[in-house]
Amino acid sequence: MELVERYLLAVRTWLPEKLQEDVTRELREDLEAELAERATAAARPLRAEEIEEVLRRRGHPLEVAGAYLPHRHLIGPALYPAYRLAVGGLVLGVLVPVWLLVVGPLSVLTGASPGDALVDGLWGLARAAVYAVGLVTLLFAGLERWEVKLPLPGGFGPSALSALRAVGPEPASRATSAVGLVVTVVLTAIFLDVVWSGSVELRDVQVELAPGWLLVRWLVLSVALGGVAGPALEVAFPNARRLHHAVEVLSLLTTAVLAGALARAAAAARLATVTGPALGGDELEWLQAGVDRWMRHGLVAVALVCAALAAWEAWRWWRAERGARAGSRTAPTG
């Protein structure tokens, strides 16, 4: 019976203290009953390998102990969709765009070596993503542990659900629009902060915007607000597709025109000056050249991308209108 005792001890190890005595007592009783019955049937004491076979059939001690524990999830199915959205929104919607649009270019432009700066920046992005995912996971695990229910406003009303897109089977999701809105607001806030303060500081390097920026800052603010208006309208009025398309096209076109105008200005005069008391003259010159290049080519790229996006949005609008007209012609009347 030494094998049985060793097995029971192994099961006991995996159990919480308050269950240990009770569960092992019951398992012992069951095992002894089975072994006694087998011995009676064989008309002899069981051999060690026969006892071993009985124990093997019962399963690994960890598995046996696990069956007595409550079936808990770190994040259960009720919270998991929200958790996925939060993690995805934070990493893909905030961290990656902020890195790609702000931190990455600035690190490369202001670092001593672009390669090292890129590696450092990527490593920083990876760390930030791990911390962000860890924090969100801890938060949701806490909600799961204390059985907090998500505050779903006013219960469930089918008529309040997002409308289907006029074309295509994919429904417009208010949650996705909300993530888009948050991302746009965060990026706009960072951009406006830079324009308003007139400088960006990164390590030992300071990038001072030219005074000309102050003249256009209200124009920049208007364009930025236009950029926020699209996602905000999508969240607030998911059915107002026509208005949403119009605002998006207008906002993108205005951004393209503004970026184009700034690119022209950058070709004529310096839009930002790099300073850094700790840096040598050559390094400063090299950085200044990088910033100038980015101002000229980056702004042209922004203008082109915005113009392309405006065209794409206009095409989607036209397609939606055509789909809606076709739908109204074929809709049942009964």
Add this chain to the structure above:
Amino acid sequence: MSPSKPRPGEDAQESLEHLRLELRRGCLALAVLAALRSERYGYTLRKALAERGLEIDEGTLYPLLRRLEAQGLLASEWREQESRAKRFYRLSPDGKAVLQALTADWRRLGAALEEIL
């Protein structure tokens, strides 16, 4: 190295096993409650169910008994029998009411499934 893709037959076999488990899960609680109309200890309960064609391993039975007891559907007590301490289980008054309701549900569901099958 990516894991090898299961063959269609393997997928179907896996699905069958999964569905069988799902099908049994709900039935076991009802069978255990019904078998405990008269008092039994774990090992004899397992034997009684097996004799009626419902094999249930101890790793499933004892945690299930514990859950049903925690829900107030079963009562248990340790007693000496044949010079060994055994834990005897029986239906509680709540358990009797639940068994009655579940039996009615089972018969309705069974009749409906028979019609469908």
